[in-house]
Amino acid sequence: MAEIHATPQEVASRHDDLPTDGGAAQRRQIWKVFIILSVLTALEFLIAFTMAHGTLKVAIFVGMTIVKAFYIVGEFMHLKHEVKSLIWAILIPTILVAWLLLALMWEGGAILQSR
């Protein structure tokens, strides 16, 4: 109900964090993140065609993907600026996912050996 029939005070309290420069700094930050993401993607292309295939190349790709994920989740989804309990509530489950990924890739190699 409060959401639909917000009192003027509630509305005003939501805009307490409005920056004095009208959000100009925030917009600059958004475009900065866009440039970082674009440069990383372009670099991934460069590496895809110049490096020999191997574990190092895969490790570099995974590392760059995690950096990109950090910028998308941290800046675009604003998680970096949330409270700590929310950050950990999101991050801890994904660490378990990474563990499962490594375990099952290892398992896949074992299936190949026993075929």
Added chain:
Amino acid sequence: MAATTTDTLPRRMWLGGIEPMKASYGKLMMWFFLISDTFTFSALLISYGLVRFSFPAYAGTASDFTFSDLYWPIPEKVYEAVPFLHGVELPLIFVGIMTFILIFSSVTMVLAVEAGHRMDQNSVEKYMLWTILGGFTFLGCQAWEWAHFIHGTEGGSVIREIVDGQWVERTIYGANLVENQYGPPAFADFFFFITGFHGTHVLSGVLLNVLIYYRTATGFYDRRGHYEMVEKVGLYWHFVDLVWVFVFTFFYLV
């Protein structure tokens, strides 16, 4: 008075009445929905990793590569076509364009959220339209990519199989869920399931964006006094972009 009595009770962080995570109910639930969605996408990508490593990798040089169902294909040899450039070998260029489109639409989405904070209805409308345009363009690109993958190359690939106890050779074109000219059938299955599941998310994201645009344009959020719905749908849209970043790496690059 009842009101004063409640006010004298100690206000503890996790006992209700306040937002310990400093995020509204709707935003928190969107985050937890996205975590559950992460598990679903992870399940698809992790099983891809398992099956990919249970097949032999291609051992020779990239220039000598030919399609075979005996080893896992090199993605840059599979995805090398671009619309209107028939017969030109442009590995991963098209999927790169798709990645840029999605990243760009994520930027316009976050700009719409920022405009919403300032209650700037015209800017929210403008950026939502750009985001919707990006979403539709991405879906169109994916439709083309699927059509190309299903139809296959002009030459096709020759596969050997046992029919009635005899080894026979047969040329197959393109891929579907049971046979695949580019490599093992499992490769095509994962392509359809992972990019298909992601495409479904993009489609529902575009529909939500259209709804948000409509409600912004009719002044609904302006009357409500805040644009938090733009933020919630924005979270979903960034998540779709995030998933594509992972699909791009694990399916197309590695």
